[in-house]
Amino acid sequence: MPNRKNVKLPHSIHFNSGSWEALNTYLSTSGFSKVFVLTDENTNTHCLPIFQRNCTLKNFEVLSMKAGESHKTIDSCVTLWQQLSEKGADRKSLLINLGGGVVTDLGGFVAATFKRGIHCIHIPTSLLAMVDASVGGKNGVDLGSLKNQIGVIKQPDLVLVTTEFLKTLPEDHFISGLAEMLKHGLIHSEAYWQKVSNYDKHTGDDLDTLILESILIKHSVVSADPNEENLRKTLNYGHTLGHAIESYCLDHSERRALLHGEAIAIGMILATFISSVLLSFPKKKLEEISRVIFNYFPKQEFNRSDIENVIKLLIYDKKNTNGKVHFVLLEAIGSHKINCEVPNSLIYSAFEYYENF
CATH class of the missing domain: 1.20.1090.10 (Dehydroquinate synthase-like - alpha domain)
Known part of the structure; x- marks a missing residue:
């Protein structure tokens, strides 16, 4: 494989130093009515500060869900749909999913279904989400303990892979x-x-x-x-x-x-x-x-x-x-x-x- 500095990425995927520039350019030119950032309990503490430090947009609202596969449920989606509605989200709103595979899978599903679809961006913070969950447009939730039984395929606007987040990850x-x-x-x-x-x-x-x-x-x-x-x-x-x-x-x-x-x-x-x-x-x-x-x-x-x-x-x-x-x-x-x-x-x-x- 050629040196990563010379690799041509798909237009929607950005890696490391190019990620924050791509995000800030996109946010400044897209005219979103509201921007929301979805975290879980862990990424809210460990990853949101990194996001806030690098994102030039300061006027966004944070949504949070409980961490872990057991919360990748339709009930979590209902809670988030209600919060989006109460906070005035419309079809020109953006949901940024800041987290591991549970957050990107569930957040992508929430975005794909709220008001028949709003824009979303994935910022994966776990290795699993970087190499797998955030790429490919699969979004969904579990049905009880059965994995990924409910979902849709819809590509995010951007996937921003920043390996700095791996420093926050348990081994x-x-x-x-x-x-x-x-x-x-x-x-x-x-x-x-x-x-x-x-x-x-x-x-x-x-x-x-x-x-x-x-x-x-x-x-x-x-x-x-x-x-x-x-x-x-x-x-x-x-x-x-x-x-x-x-x-x-x-x-x-x-x-x-x-x-x-x-x-x-x-x-x-x-x-x-x-x-x-x-x-x-x-x-x-x-x-x-x-x-x-x-x-x-x-x-x-x-x-x-x-x-x-x-x-x-x-x-x-x-x-x-x-x-x-x-x-x-x-x-x-x-x-x-x-x-x-x-x-x-x-x-x-x-x-x-x-x-x-």
């Missing part, structure tokens, strides 16, 4: 974002997989370059297939079982709720094992991928009952058609196959592999 949330970068490597190329695999989280060398490349990988996929008819499904690698695991843990108080990346990391190991059986994905690469993922994500325990319930949740996956559960699998790193059917017996074998690695 487990930072590592969670690496799961999506590893996924981008698996579906895109051996070269990018190796770069992320060899990233040293202690030195942080070249992190900005890796983030930018991950953004460009996702954007290229989304641009080719904006409505997820074909290629965009590959971005769900590891997510079929990963989302089911995430939902299962959210819905069972005796288990620790997993961060999105933690669940997807498990899903990628399971999907790669299944790929090795059904599509002859190389066994040595399966072992390499497993080692890399376990280096970042400690093993979780699942008993037979847990696995049975995870499998039951697969019927809610958004890629399914005609009642059939569809997986994204790999023939090799960078070579994928969509709409794969997987027998339950093989899913049990995949969990056995995960447990015994």
